[in-house]
Amino acid sequence: MSGKSFSGNFKEQKFYEFILFVAGNEPNSMMARKNLKELCEQELKGRFNITIVDVMEDFDSAAAHNILLTPTLLIQNAISDIMVIGNLNNREKIRAALQLPLE
DSSP: OOOEEEEOOOOSSOOEEEEEEEOTTOHHHHHHHHHHHHHIIIIITTOEEEEEEETTTOHHHHHHTTOOSSSEEEEEOSSOOEEEESOOOOHHHHHHHTTOOOO
């Protein structure tokens, strides 16, 4: 799969794999990038990998993951993948999807 990827250092047992599907530099896509990066840096402290997929450049990847709307965050885990749609400004919703304790 093509896309930009960055990760933090592995420090604890639970490691999170994310794919964020965006549409270029559209405002909600830019906000989703910012919100996800902030959440990961503040809450996951190096236990994450984020791959950004721009559907304008890599539509096949979006189709392979059944992504119909952007921005969409795909949280990959061993049991089943979880999708969160939107600009990720609702931190409680993201924390619940990650099964983190609520603030």
